[in-house]
Amino acid sequence: MKFFIDTANLAQIKEAQDLGVLDGVTTNPSLMAKEGITGEANILNHYKAICDIVEDNVSAEVISTDYEGMIKEGEALAALNPKIVVKIPMIKDGIKAIKYFSSKGIRTNCTLIFSAGQALLAAKAGATYVSPFLGRLDDIGADSYGLIEDIRIIFDNYGYETQILAASIRNAVHIVECAKIGADVMTGPLSSILGLLKHPLTDNGLAQFLADHAKAAGK
């Protein structure tokens, strides 16, 4: 399973990269705004800075919602660095844009996926990734894991190479469940990734080992 971090915060991206398990980064306009990154030049420079930290897979989202605008923006983003994956919203013109980028060999991440039908359409258009949003589905009481399972079945039935990128991850349990049901990638905040480390029996066990060692050493 690939691990992406879902943030535009450079310090957190570096921390995850230093852990040695990071495969990429996803951003969105809200995450960029949270870091105070505004203005076209600053936004493009920030993507370049992210690309300097990680090895590959930096999802950069277009703001336009019309076909021509998405193509123009996506081409500018893709020209920044070969690590860029153009993130396109799940709308009609977005599907056309994904088809265009796919024909040009530019990788795409179709975002805001909330149904298996949307994922199927994006896969047919040639999306590299589809991003079903788990946490937001959980928030409305919908079956987020069921959606991942359905997409997995559909993609396997037809051999689609599009990868399922489980997004809107809120905790470590989300990551483990998505791994069990066959998501190819997960993107979550640093806290969810670090959450995988935690178990009270590990903490207690280590404390006991160190205490026994100190006692035996006469400390």
Ligand code: E4P
């Ligand atoms: C995906 O690429 C999105 O950036 C993200 O996962 C959205 O998550 P949220 O629901 O926590 O905002």
